[in-house]
Amino acid sequence: MADDIEESDLFIIDRRGDPKNLEFGRPHRYSVPAYHRFGHGRLLGAARSVRLDRDQDTGQFAVLSSVTDRDLVRVSRPLYSKQPATRERKLRLVAPVTQELLQSDSDFVALHPGLKQKRRSASPQHGHICDYRSIESKARGPPSTLDSDLASGSDSDGRVDEDAVDLQTRQESAVLSKQIKHAPKDVETWLRLITHQAKVLCPHGGNPTFGQKRTIADLRLAIYDQALQCITVGEPGHERLLLGMLDEGAVVWEASKLAKKWTEVLTRCPTSFSLWTKYLDFIQADHVNFSYETCKGAYLRCLQILRNARDFGQKSTEVGLVQVRVIMRFAAFTRDAGYDELANSIWQTLLEMTFFKPADLADNSAVLKSLEEFWDADVPRIGEECAPGWARYAEGNIASPLRKTISQEASSVVAGQSIQRFVDQEVKFERGMHLPAALDNDDEFSEDPYRQVMFTDVGPFIEPLLDGLPTEAVVNAFLIFMGLPQIPYGGSNCLAREWQLDPYLAALDQINQKALCAGVIELTTLSLFDDAFDAFKQRSSSQSIDRNELASFVDRILGALIDVQPSDDCLAEYYLAYKLAVSPVEARKLAKRLLKGRPSSLRLYNAYALVEASLDRMPKAREVWEIAINRSGQLSDSSEDHAVLLWHSWVFSLIRAKDEREALHTLLAMLDNHLDSEVKGDASASAVQRLKASRFFEEMWERSLYTEKVHHAFLYAECHIWFVYLTNQGMIAPAMDIFEKYAIRAEQSRQRLGVELIYQAQARLLRAHLQHHRAYKPAALRLALTKGLQIFPNNGLLIDTYAKIGSCSRIEDRLRSSLWHGEVGSESSLVAWSHFLSEEVRRCNEEASGSTANSVRSSFTRALLSPDSRVKHSVALWTLWLQFESSWLLSASSAQVKKNAALAKARQVFLDGLRMLPWSKSWIIEGLRLFSREGGMSEGELRQVYHVLAERELRVRVNVGEVEFGLSKSA
Incomplete structure (x- = not known):
């Protein structure tokens, strides 16, 4: 009979029946469609004349009856009935109260009341209620509405997607394995296969568990062994494979085995400075075998290896930069271990050797001997009062006074006193500024020998550096060590920003909220005079010591460097910004003194004007800018190009003072290079002026890029963006369109520095827009910043602006998930984790939704206890x-x-x-x-x-x- 029935898409014929009916004696409860009641016992989807009959409800089946049958029962009246009334209590189903009218376009229909009913509980559910001890009460998800011989299409689609991902992963593994067979010496293919193992184990992404990380590390170690058999010592890529193997081994190996592997690797490649620098991380973090002298010896051996690398003709500049980083790491290590005098002595010796070395010394042995004589003479050194410098001392034409003791004297704790007194005094000494004590005080040496630093203490670490180091890198390394920003516009800025991401470099007394969230940004002249030194000032003000000790030490060093390099305008500009931050009154005097020595420097004029503007002396700042702009036409072409720096700083000082009318007037004057004595009219520009401005800024942008003056090109672009913003009455959309054009052009020119500067300009514009409380679309602003964060995930200005937009629009939960979900992991940098954890702590303290103490602890655990974390x-x-x-x-x-x-x-x-x-x-x-x-x-x-x-x-x-x-x- 079934063969005679024509198949149709409208219905399905069940030829088998449900075997569960025989097994349970009734229809399977998970195969019976769920029903919903409404309107005094009616059934949703049934005829209006059909209702649920409670009198015949057995608890296993629901009996339906028509209205006519129920009416027949109700014909008899209890008061006139001859039969006695039953004592059975009967309940009636109360219809739910609907609060709102049903919407035809709503996504769902609410079948339960939204408000609590007064004086009674909600209507009981009269369906089948399982006992809590029954296996039927276990949660098994929503009941299936399909027959037993049908499958869910959504489940099938999910399995198809998973199978497709698994198939693609296996195909990629096969392709990489095939490529390795054809080219076993290709290290890039090996590394791609090694990286691919994480996808093999977790094809659908997500953060792997601790066990999965160990499994991935085991898989990768096996591949590393195969790769090292194909790529032997001396071949390209061998050291990269060794470094990767040791990184993965740190996840699964015990400390003893890892130390043994490091010994084997360094024995196999004794001259590899990349391995030695990585070895420093291991030896410094090995808590099982750590000792100060052992780690100190490892740093010394690493410096000697780097010197040998320079002797054998390897790239001198590259090795020199590595030497600077190693000596900076060693100074930070000695400081963190409590030997502040030795750490500061290393910097004094290194700066004396780099900038004040006598010119008549023949070879390194003579240099070392002369330096030892200078040190043992115990005359003031760089950073101390009345310091003559090594070169002037070697000439013998001056009589230098003896040094003063700067290291604080140690005290003692009486036996039996509380440990709290010991701790309090140690904290007090830690926060002090400790330079080496005078060598002629034997009493101090007997009490605390580490307060006095002999040349035999610093000499072994300076000797490998006698061939010379990049001067700019040395200065930036010293500034980073002291918790200060690097000098802008330098060639070693990229390397200096990489140093700032090193988790080993931040001392405990340099940690504050601004330092954690400052991030790594590309500094400009404007940011240097704005907030670049805020973290340093907060650190100094939060300590109980006299801040003049630390500030004066840095001040004297910067002043000495200016004296020996009077033509370095960038260093002079930095010195003025530092002076403004720590001693604003003396900054004006210093600016005038520097201008007397360099009257043709437009950069110094601009720095002087910024000092006046920061001190709320805008009329004086305007006068300085006018003088400098008038002089720019009389200077050489190279100096004339700095005129855009004057205009840019002037405009943004007005914007910071919220004088947008005069800022637009200044931008219009920039087009003609002509200054008016007063501002006339409103903050608007004609169509001709707008077209002229567009052509001017774009032409100067192209010209600056062609002459490889990326910073000047950025200044023109930012002025153009703000010109459009001001001429459109503070509307953000037109300015964002101009930004997109410059961002695309910067990416096409492959100027990564220019791209980052453009995105920072965008962030400053958005921050100013928020401060003025003007209209904006949060989604549009977040989308504009997202691309910049993808390219520069460590830029603190972009991250902070993104977070500020989220807090202003009250979407912190969405911000938290969109910005950080899946983005912060074991490979994330110190800046990313600092922002994320600081935000989590803030949300928890403010009792914001979505963040609890346990969630904060979970985040800290992921960051600091994960075996493969970079910031642990x-x-x-x-x-x-x-x-x-x-x-x-x-x-x-x-x-x-x-x-x-x-x-x-x-x-x-x-x-x-x-x-x-x-x-x-x-x-x-x-x-x-x-x-x-x-x-x-x-x-x-x-x-x-x-x-x-x-x-x-x-x-x-x-x-x-x-x-x-x-x-x-x-x-």
């Missing part, structure tokens, strides 16, 4: 985590149980940090201070933590005597 050895992030956990101690002060739980979490964070930061003395002192005051550690545990200082050979300034036996008073 960052003192800055670990300190941020400990501060977050410590903040809960104050909020839990009323409840002892909560306080104990908060102490336990803070204790675990401290112990994890003790393992990840073995070289940091400040971390140990911070932990001792916290737990000696708040509790959380017993006497024995505090004693063990204190002894870690001696075990790791870290510096202790306070003469403790027998204080370790008085720890019980702190418990």
